[in-house]
Amino acid sequence: MRKHIGKMAACILAIGLCTSMAACEGQVPQVSAPTSSASASPDLTQAQEKRIRLRILDALEKANKAKDPKGIDEYVGGPQLQIRTSELNIAKASGDLDNKTTIPRQITQTVIPTDSGWPRSIFTITTTTADQQSKRLLVMTQDVAGTNYKLWGVARLFQGAQLPKFAVPTIGSEMGDSSDTGLVFTPESAVSHYADILQNGTSSKYSSDFTSDYFQQDLSKLEQTVQQGMEANNGTQKQTFTAVPGAIKIMRSSDGGDLVVAQIDSVWTRTAGEGRESLPASDDEKALFGNTKATSTIKVTYVNVVAMYVPPAGSGAKVSAVGAERQAIKVEAL
Template identity: 60%
Template sequence: MHRFVTRPLVVVISLGLLSSLAACQGQVPQVQKSGTPSSGTATRTPNLTTRQEAAIRKEIGQVLDKANESKDPAGLDERVSGPQLQIRTSELQIAKATGSLNPKTIIPTSIAQTVIPGDPGWPRSVFAITTTTEDQQSKRLLVLNQESAHENYKLWGVARLFQGAQLPKFPVATIGAQMGSPTDEGLKATPVEAVRQYADLLQNSGSSQYAKDFAQDDFRTSMDTLTQAVQKGIEANRGSQDQTFSPQDGEIRVMHSSEGGDLVVAQINSVWTRHAGEGRESTPASDAEKALFGDGKATSTMKVTYVNVIALYVPSSTSRDQIRAVGAEREPIKVEAV
């Protein structure tokens, strides 16, 4: 009697189990909604991996090399933009005229530090610090810039760092830094303002009202020396000279440092007007100017337009340091006899 009950019972149980578990793949996994990655400011992932960044620099280097070889700036704008495009173009013109490229144009391929931000949005930039060159020139600070999502990173600015200049600290490339904006608050001065003050300082040298806010640096020192030398020559001719420095709107890139300050790289154009007195001609003041001027007809006034790229470190307002320039580049781009 019992067997009549248990046997069908067992069969029913087995079938029930079978139907629920036959050909079972398991539960379909669901996507974990783990919060938007871009919302956290502390945990932002870098926009580029170090491998991607190295690939970009390699491509930039290839474009530069090609242009260097041909001394032709035609293909430059594929990977070069901003002040660097102007400087490179000028250097290539000079190289064509003089036959060789200025050694200061060398950009080493090996990198000492890369600063890759994790900010969403465009334009976005990457700062890279190269090693010293083979002939013991100073390190270069490269600024790569991606203007929009559909464009690629281009070499926007290069500043040669001063010997012994102290750069601020940045997070490692795997963590992701943070870009700043030209109007950042909480610093000794906003980046735009700091650049403007520095331009004023360059223009007015010791008599500028901002002299006490800035530490002395090599660029200003060399500028002073140059100006004084030219002044002596000009005064001998009873001529005059003046330089006007003007920061360029929008040509500024800012990166937050982990020390609380900002590293600012900006373009300051300067126009150097030299009048030769007593009917003399005003001639190019350097080989570069000469090469740019080429075989133009000199007059008593010469106007030379320079592109200066300066790298400033603006500390936070609570810091006891002054604003200091850590690197610069200066290149005449246009020489005209007015």
């Protein structure tokens, strides 16, 4: 009997050992806490940026073909909405879309933000156009999580312009603020000073802090030409440039500077003398002016988008504009 019990115990022990030594699935894995690096990851992947950009460009392409700005507000916002609407209206009136409205679908670089909040902005630089126009700097902005990215601004880069360096898209860059310090000027101040330079030219007290650029030069030439004509008619002309508050997008570069894209509105008022009428000065103005009865005074409102690089303080570098866009959006006879 005792022997029998011993055998039974041995069998139970053997079965127990086999069961305990049989493989199991292991311990149920626990979710590890997210690392701090996860919060600093870029908001978007390059694929997402491409999808967003092409969605916008497709919508613009559709509007360009229709020469109708209707519906583009779903894809375009900020100063670019005003510019593109004007361009499409002009194209609708004149029958031709200006070549400068072309935006290449290929890009050379994209800068993706890492900020977790909203609004967020993506800075993308395209290739040159098929007709060798300069590269475009696209700024796409998402105001809140419940909306999609819109094309906020486009600046045609100046030939030979040197853009600062940014982190690769897989790392992402931090967005700047309009009151960033540690720079030659705060971004907001830099835009205001640039507007002053555009208005006053070399006589501006800030001209020594900014490098000369094509945009300033072209505006200065145009103004001089118009001034000569107005003087011949005993007329006057005045153009005022004003930085639009809040219409500014900033991306911090790797060297500590800021790439700033801002909106500067300008109003050009021309008054003819000796009882003459002031007429539009360009095809765009004509198209916008349409059949409006001309008077002695004409007021043209322009939207300017300026991209400038604000270097860090102590670098010894000047603020330099790297690209700009200018479009008349309204022509009025006063």
